[in-house]
Amino acid sequence: KAGVTQTPRYLIKTRGQQVTLSCSPISGHRSVSWYQQTPGQGLQFLFEYFSETQRNKGNFPGRFSGRQFSNSRSEMNVSTLELGDSALYLCASSFQRESTDTQYFGPGTRLTVL
Amino acid sequence: AQSVTQLGSHVSVSEGALVLLRCNYSSSVPPYLFWYVQYPNQGLQLLLKYTSAATLVKGINGFEAEFKKSETSFHLTKPSAHMSDAAEYFCAVGTSGTYKYIFGTGTRLKVLA
Numbered sequence: 001k002a003g004v005t006q007t008p009r010y011l012i013k014t015r016g017q018q019v020t021l022s023c024s025p026i027s028g029h030r031s032v033s034w035y036q037q038t039p040g041q042g043l044q045f046l047f048e049y050f051s052e053t054q055r056n057k058g059n060f061p062g063r064f065s066g067r068q069f070s071n072s073r074s075e076m077n078v079s080t081l082e083l084g085d086s087a088l089y090l091c092a093s094s095f096q097r098e099s100t101d102t103q104y105f106g107p108g109t110r111l112t113v114l
Numbered sequence: 115a116q117s118v119t120q121l122g123s124h125v126s127v128s129e130g131a132l133v134l135l136r137c138n139y140s141s142s143v144p145p146y147l148f149w150y151v152q153y154p155n156q157g158l159q160l161l162l163k164y165t166s167a168a169t170l171v172k173g174i175n176g177f178e179a180e181f182k183k184s185e186t187s188f189h190l191t192k193p194s195a196h197m198s199d200a201a202e203y204f205c206a207v208g209t210s211g212t213y214k215y216i217f218g219t220g221t222r223l224k225v226l227a
Contacts, residue, residue, distance in 0.1 A: 004157070033214065043204065043217035056213040090157055100146035100165065100208045103215065105157035 002027065004093050004106035012112045018079040021109045025072050025093030032074040033103060034066060037088040046089075049074055078111075086113045116141045118207050120218035128226045133177075133192040135221045137205030140186065147188040148206040148215065149179055158204065164188060175199070200225045 005024045013019050025032050034046040045058040049068035066076040072093075078085055088110050092103035121136040139145055146165050150158040162173025169181045179190045188205060202222045206215040 031213070035217075042219045045214040045216070048213045050213070058214070092158075100210055102148070102160055102163055104160070105150070107155075107157045 004091055004104055006089075006091050006106040006109050008109060009107065010110045010112075012114065013081050014114050015081055015083060017081050018077065019081060019111060020075055020077045021089055021091075021111075023074045023076075023091030023093075023106060025074070025091075026095075026104055029093035029095050029104075030072050031094045031096070031101070031103075032068055032072065033092045033094075034074070034076050035090045035092065036060075037090055037108070038086075043090070046076065081113045083113050085111065087111060116145070116207050116209060116212075116216045118205050118216055118218040120203075120205050120221050122221055123219065124222050124224065126224040126226060127195045129197055130194050133190070133195045133199065133223065135190040135203050135205075135223065137179075137188045137190065137218060138186050139188060139205075139207045141207055141209060143209050146208045146210075147179075147181065148208070149173065149177070149188075149190050150204045150206065152202045152204065152220075154201075161190070161203075195223075195225045197225050197227065199223060 007022045031050045033048040037043045047057045052068045063079045068074045088108045090108045092105045094101040094103045117140040119138045149161040152158050162171045164181045172178045177192045202220045204220050205218040208215045
């Protein structure tokens with residue numbers, strides 16, 4: 001079974017631009033979560049989607065948004081990029097509706113903002 | 115509110131020695147606890163998971179962890195370190211209904227030859 005895939009793997013943008021990251025979950029998984037990983041802040045939860053509905057959101061500004069499609073694929077968008085948005089963005093998928101189900105992580109998208 | 119504390123951001127052990135990575139949690143409701151490993155330039159891989167079925171949890175690659183409610187701990191151990199264990203390890207807590215994990219700050223394990 002294929003794992004979680006994220007595209008692109010690497011991205012370089014400049015301040016003020018916007019970016020869209022994509023995540024394809026494991027087949028059959030309906031929950032997708034997004035995390036931001038930085039050396040200073042560690043792993044921080046961005047948001048989680050299940051069946052196209054956002055069920056929880058972390059403490060990030062409105063510039064960070066996401067969505068999920070009917071095939072469970074998810075995208076996250078960051079508008080008006082800032083230097084501090086440089087990070088590894090990780091997507092995780094899980095099978096069921098229960099939040100304590102195991103999350104399986106993708107390899108991440110490394111975003112660099114210049 | 116939930117939280118996770120990993121004691122020691124860097125741990126060094128000799129090859130063949132015991133690995134002990136510490137994790138303490140705070141949760142007002144029964145927690146679900148996880149250990150993940152991250153190798154350079156990769157995502158997180160699940161090592162093991164505690165869901166209240168058994169306090170001693172065995173995971174992949176010879177790792178195990180013991181849930182101790184009285185100490186609010188979930189330390190990760192491996193009897194004999196291997197060079198390939200060098201990586202960063204994350205403890206995480208989840209609770210029913212929150213749909214998210216809270217991660218610790220990570221412990222980078224170095225294995226010395």
